[in-house]
Amino acid sequence: MGRRRKRVATGDGVPSPRKEEKAPAPPRKEKKKKTDIGKVFINISIGLCIFSLIWFFYALYMRSSLARRVVTLHPSPRVLDANSSSPAVSPERYWGSYRPQVYFGMKTRSPRSVVTGLMWMHQFAEMDGNLRHTCEQGDHLLGYGWLMHDGVSFGVQEIHDRDFTLTTEFVKRMGGDHGGDWTWRITAKQHGTALSTPVVSLMFYASTDGQGSLQAHVEEKNRVSSVTGTSEELGNFKITFGKPTAGEGASAKYARYNFLQTRSPGLDKLTDIVKNSLNHKFIFSPPKGEKRSYFAVDTYKVTNHQNQQNDPKMESDFVVHQVTVQTPFQIEVLFESGSFRERPNQLVGSVLTDELEKRKVAFDEKFEATFGLQAKGFTSSHIKFAKAALSNMLGGMGYFFGPSVVQSVYNEHPVLYPEGPLFTAVPSRSFFPRGFLWDEGFHQLLLSKWDTQLTQEVFAHWLDLINIEGWIPREQILDDEARSKVPSEFIVQHNENANPPTLFLALQELLEQLDAELVSSQTMLPFLRKLYPRLQVWFEWFNTTQVGPVPNSYRWRGRDKDTNLFLNPKTLTSGLDDYPRASHPSADERHVDLYCWMTLASGVMANVARILGEPHQVYENTHRSLSNNDLLNELHWSENLHAFSDYGNHTQAVSLQQEKVFVPPGQPRHQFPVARLVRSVRRAPKLQYVNALGYVSLFPFLLHILTPDSPKIEHILQAIKDPERLWTPYGLRSLSRADPLYMKRNTEHDAPYWRGPIWININYLAVRALHHYGSIEGPYKEKAATLYQELRTNLMNNVYKQYLETGYIWEQYNDSTGRGQGSHPFTGWSALTVLIMAEKY
Template identity: 80%
Template sequence: MGRQRKRVLAGDGVAHPRKDEKLPAPHRKEKKKKADLGKVFINISIGLCILSLIWFFYALYMRSSLAKRVITPHPAPRALDANSSSAQVSPERFWGSYRPQVYFGMKTRSPRSVVTGLMWLRQFSGMDVNLRHTCEQGDHLQSYGWQMHDALSFGVQEIRDTDFTLTTEFVKRLGGEHGGDWTWRITGKQHSSAPHAPVISLMFYVATDTQGTLQAHVEDKNRMSTVTGSSEELGNFKITFGKPTAGETASAKYASYNFLQTVTQGLEKLTDIVKNSLSMRFVFSPPSGEKRPYVAVDTLKPPNHQQKPLDTRKESDFVVHQVTVQTPFQIEVLFESGSFRDRPNQLVGSVMTEELEKRKVAFDQKFEKIFGLHQKGFSPAQVKFSKGALSNMLGGLGYFYGQSVVQSPFNEYPLLYPEGALFTAVPSRSFFPRGFLWDEGFHQVLLSKWDTQVTQETIAHWFDLINIEGWIPREQILGDEARSKVPAEFVIQHNENANPPTFFLPLQELVERLDTQPDSRLSQSTLAFLQRLYPRLQTWFEWYNTTQAGPLPNSYRWRGRDKDTNLFLNPKTLTSGLDDYPRASHPSADERHVDLHCWMALASGVMANVARLLGEPHEGFERTHRILSNNDLLSELHWSEQLHAFSDYGNHTQAVSLQQEKVYVPPGQPRNQFPVARLVRAVRRAPKLQYVNALGYVSLFPFLLRILTPDSPRLEHVLRDMRDPDRLWTPYGLRSLSHADPLYMKHNTEHDPPYWRGAVWINMNYLAVRALHYYGNAEGPYQERAAAIYQELRTNIINNVYRQYVDTGYIWEQYNDGTGRGQGSHPFTGWSALTVLMMAEQY
């Protein structure tokens, strides 16, 4: 226990402090308060700093985490096994014409395939060397396309050049462990109008893609007789180049031969390598004829290998066998797999002819069994046209491998998506030789009729590219060849941007087929496919349902509209698939888009049916479908009483025009030192929130996707607008935008011509014919009217697409609403090939 200090008492009884004891300090209340407040302030400041640092690092962590999500794969098991496209699992589909971007070529369904192909040029034409290889509209061929193709075992293509025709045929034969053998046959014939028999140089080539080796075997006089090689997917193989003949049973023809053996650092460089190796030092000297110098690949003139400084890609072997021969001729090229040891004979000559004829007969029989066009009274020429339309889509199936370039709002710079494979059809071999999300759904509506397995594999490939968010890049630019054909501004894919979820169209058909054939083997395969697909499909639907939500409950809005509104008459909405179709003039978060609302109504209905089939919870999807299909809600959100049509809603004014901007030039200054005046948008009346009131395809979506009930009074207005020649009706199909609309056929910028502002598009017309068929067979007050318009519209579309094919040699991307003439890219046997289904009346 501590001792207390004693105090000394004075005589007066008062305690006085000791001398060594300090007097107590006076009490300072104010300073103490200030000191306490200062400590509190310091403590608060320290606490806030700590919280700020915690928040800062948390925000960094969250941003980093969110930034990675765009390239994080979906965690569910893949819809396809990793080796599902291999020769061991799918030998019959391993080899194929999976290079739609070239006129003729084959590869395997493997990431680094050995590729084969054909180039050609006409000799002595008096023009610059015009080497044909990749499909180019600038080549101005009279026509080209597959006439027959079964997507499995054979194909027949006809290419009409200036004064001669090349027919390319191939046949496959299974055997061994690496996909078996195949043979090409190239037949050249001059046109009857050609004054002289053309001399053609055919260049057959083989190239590895960073793995595998090739060895050329050359005989006397520069003739490459064979190429032997080896690769991981193919094992050992041999390619034999036959000598040209005048026909299958004719003797050999005179020909000059040349070859090239070199390397390449990318398949997109093959054309340039050949061009840079061409020489005129060779002489074409047939036994009876004039000796003339001709153009050929030259081993003594090494190709120009100048590469970009940063191009460090691994080199690949590349060999070219050139045959220069006068028409008519026939040449065969034989590929033999080293593991096919018990082949009965070589697939050449009469053996190949016999096999080819068998496949042609089987193709014709299958085509008629599925589509029944002969029974419907179509002429042989029309049936041949429809076979070509289907075959060119089947021959347009490609196998691509690579990485997309993607970006999210949380990434400062674009990122590389995980490597992946994609088996898909392409819209156009010349202009769009790659995968497009919204096109592919339409493609598979047709292909599912022909080969359900192709449809299931294609859809599975697309969904195996989905990320953890539920997003699929809408344009697939995979590999160097694909990227070389895409303008730089379209390469980067943004993860907030959607595309119409058209895969729900073929999925809807697969589900309906299950209802009619519940116990078939095909149905069991489809159920297994849907089971594997379902986790990814569910995430995809939820991604649309959340990221594309609109400002009001149960409304939807496309993200990704053009933001520089000053340069566009009407800012585009590429994500909707309808590009420059008129939307609200001033993009804002207040927009509601009727076409996306209808896509989500369709999607929720299909999701409900799929979930019910698989025994998964389906009530939520059914509830969403019931709400979105409610015609009263649809009218409340999108019916314009002024237009008497369904319409988008947003911040809009029609008082806009393109005018030349004023560029101020100070007096005395040269005009050429200042920017060139552009066309910019002038707004004469301020926008306000209102219906957009543009009558066209978007207005028809509740009808096109069959959301309207057969007794809906709105249906009367829709049918009236469709059949009105002053609005949407033409003798060639429905135009995309009313003839009376202020933006009808208006340029969107000085250099941006109208696209979806009047032209006739076949995919939308297919949906219209399909809907008319539905309403024409459903009881209701407008049944007879719908049935009558159905017959008329279907006939108009079929007749015009066929007529343009006969006149021009092509099926086209779109058709002029005034003349019916084909326009845009060609050949376009993507969704324009849906004409086949309209002919067959299969919806």
């Protein structure tokens, strides 16, 4: 049935006119729009640009943020309050001999202290102009150092120059608001071997350090009777110079006087200023002697280029009082604080003598009570030596303030660390008059026996330098004076580099004193509570940045990368600079000494956490894992060597050879580079044990990680006792005589350092370990006890003998002759001889 088209009616019901009907058009296909590829590309490009800009600025921000981390201090509360060293909080320690780099001088524990010091010259000597001031090995003194020093209130030092000896003494007296008064007494006596009576010029000086002022008060004949001054930390003060006499109560001797009052651009320039002011026009004319010209300070003007940034505010007042007098003589210098209101008398003459005698008696009594050497039967000469060793460490305490120079991989150039103080002992007044992180742990093993409060302060100063990452700069070079003694290549500290955490050794000692109730828990526990957050982040920094290639292994960062110039690339960060490691530094290395330090540190951390009631399980687990002798053997025991060893990319077929420099025919040789010694590798390295027998091999034994029944102890004791390996009549050598690198130079300029010589810090650990294993039950108890007595005797006898013969305690000792060598005096860790004598471990 067909469908009818429906008609649409109009509004009035009349049909609309009919239109011609057309066939419906077929549906139109919409034309597809062409994609505008150009616009898409532009949009994508814009998006990528925006993303790149965002990423660029984010990367800049992150790099800037990471770059700032190296100089961002840790946010936990400081262990020490900002005013902890102030005279209000610690008046007895405010003034001190805190300038270890000079032969004699004092300053306060404050950022910009007024400093005082002594220079001297031997007039009419063969070498004119022989000015002594900073401790220099090149001065070739017959010996110098503190004979007695209690670390707080007094000290007695002898300085043996060529024809005379200077004795410098000081005593402090508490009173007032700025650390009280002090007096120096300088005594000069000629040697019996002197060909003529020496005439000596003493130059007493005072200098401000950018703040405060000084005024010299000059009498007739150019004699400075006193210097008055003022500074923010000291208020008003007066320094009075006595006249030289032949001794206490004697009349004044003939003397000539000169003075210099000028401005100094820095404390590191004081010696140069005096040298450049010297004039030979002055006449020394004693009543019964010939007239002779002598050197004396005259005039000096600071030039603009010497002044830091030409800023007059940075200049310091500098006053020098010179006294030229014939030996023997005695001179006193008196410092009086303006705030000392009820002074009973002046600390001079017989009053000073009485005070000195009281302090000496108290020192002797405390020394015997602490170390008991007299009770052990040591001679008076041995005891005098031991007192000098301790006193030199105490007299070598320094107070430094300023910024380190540091760098991370995120810094294009070195940057300045935040300014801060550091109160620390120094290894050597002549060569290393600054703070070293791994040395300080050894220093405090001795000082903690003498003065626990001192050790806590030093500990706090070091840990307060930690940054947000948990890193402490390993070498502290904090001011211009310190930097003037350091080669430029060693000044910048890199934040990926560690140093052995020996402070855990000292902390272990403090915890043992706490357990034995030798120190008060009321003072120790608050100290540990403040220290703990910083110890945590320090330990964690080691446990993350120094990890090795396999679980539970560790690797020192910072090895020398230029393998072409070193027989064996150095590892300064380990403290054992040129000790043989893997010949080709790589990320595959495992270092046994660092493994052992971390074992010690984890155990101490667990103990501290337990004492404080803090969660300790993580540290306990780490310590339990690392103490597992099976794991230690798996990672570090070399069956070929029968010793513990490093592991890495190594070959022993290396040597230093003269570099070949091609000189074209007819060309002058001097126009071409000097031939150097470069390393020749005769056999390619491979991953293996390094197999160097020496100090590193002993670390599991030295730090008591081996169980008493470990069969590895037998091999270690055999190596210790073998003269062809480690044993000598003077102590244990650092590297076996059989090792290919024994006593080999590392470069044409670097003599062997840890490749044979005897070092007292490691020998102390060896004696301590032998005492430990010789005192507990085990199959090696008797043998360890016998070796303990022999090694202890050898060390004591040799260090003492060299002190008597040379006047010094030394950095290291020759393994063939026992002679002292290296820097001297070295009364840092070499002073541990006192603990060996006292058997205090």
